[in-house]
Amino acid sequence: MPSSVKEQSYTLPDSGCKAQVANLGSDLAVIVTHPWGPLGGNMNNNVVLAIVVWFQRLQITTMRFDFSGHQIGKGHRQVQQVKEAANFLLTGAHLDGSTSYSSHQQTASSTTTTSPHKRTKQPPRSILLVGYSYGSIISASASIEIPQCIGVAMISPPLAVRHWLYLFHGNYHLEQARKSGLPLIMILGSRDNFTGEDAFMEVVQSMPTATTTGAVLKDADHFFRGREQDLMDVLGHWILNVFPQCQGDLKKLCQAEFPSFAPPVLNNAGSGESFMGCGAFMPGE
Numbered sequence: 001m002p003s004s005v006k007e008q009s010y011t012l013p014d015s016g017c018k019a020q021v022a023n024l025g026s027d028l029a030v031i032v033t034h035p036w037g038p039l040g041g042n043m044n045n046n047v048v049l050a051i052v053v054w055f056q057r058l059q060i061t062t063m064r065f066d067f068s069g070h071q072i073g074k075g076h077r078q079v080q081q082v083k084e085a086a087n088f089l090l091t092g093a094h095l096d097g098s099t100s101y102s103s104h105q106q107t108a109s110s111t112t113t114t115s116p117h118k119r120t121k122q123p124p125r126s127i128l129l130v131g132y133s134y135g136s137i138i139s140a141s142a143s144i145e146i147p148q149c150i151g152v153a154m155i156s157p158p159l160a161v162r163h164w165l166y167l168f169h170g171n172y173h174l175e176q177a178r179k180s181g182l183p184l185i186m187i188l189g190s191r192d193n194f195t196g197e198d199a200f201m202e203v204v205q206s207m208p209t210a211t212t213t214g215a216v217l218k219d220a221d222h223f224f225r226g227r228e229q230d231l232m233d234v235l236g237h238w239i240l241n242v243f244p245q246c247q248g249d250l251k252k253l254c255q256a257e258f259p260s261f262a263p264p265v266l267n268n269a270g271s272g273e274s275f276m277g278c279g280a281f282m283p284g285e
Helices: 046-057 076-090 134-145 159-165 170-180 197-204 228-242 250-255
Strands: 006-011 018-022 028-033 061-065 105-107 126-132 149-155 184-189 212-217
Touching: 018 046, 018 076, 028 046, 028 076, 028 134, 046 061, 046 126, 046 228, 061 076, 076 126, 076 134, 126 134, 134 149, 134 170, 149 170, 149 228, 159 170, 159 197, 184 197, 184 228, 197 212, 212 228, 228 250
Parallel strands: 028 061, 028 126, 126 149, 149 184, 184 212
Antiparallel strands: 006 018, 006 105, 018 061
16 A cells, blocks of 8 residues: 655765655654665665555654665675664754755655645654665664664565675674664565575574564565565564554554663463564464
């Protein structure tokens, strides 16, 4: 489903990354990162767009951006770009339009319409990082260096090919995520084109057990075409489970306060399956 929220175009001043921001005045902002550029990955990817539209419909401020540079390297530059993106939002640099590189507004879908939602001049105070494919490991690594980060979602992390994709620094980035101790969900399609379930669960089980969720979406591949809504259902389930501020209602996420990170209080009472503690969650089974 398309969003009715328009996005403003910006250039991040240090890296030159091109970004799209939907400012909805929420205390929480979501930053979404994309697949590997040399294979065509960019912020207009179907999964990236599905994520930002989903959060925008919940009245959450979003940012998607294109990594700058060739992205053939250890990934450290891209980690810095995620940090810059977070700082850009947290300092309110998107509120005055001074770094806009385009005078017109673009939307996450060409069929969107103008939103009646009133923008505010209040910058977000918390950041949720959602990375897809290449961007998932980058975002997870950056999370430890963003004090305002409240959690990380890694969608289709390319774990089986991480050694060459990040020039043998993939394990370093995973260790950064491991040390952050933040709420983390790792989602894989059971038919992922690059990483098998065994390799996926091996890494999931190496992460902090109290704060890590491993989710496997049955019959989905790496690209989630036609399964975007199923993917967002898994993400929504995780948000409700780890953030009691929502009080069981995703619509309250935009008003929730996250004063500081603390290990989540898990409540699986009445559920027939555990969603946390490194167990594989398979929707529909």
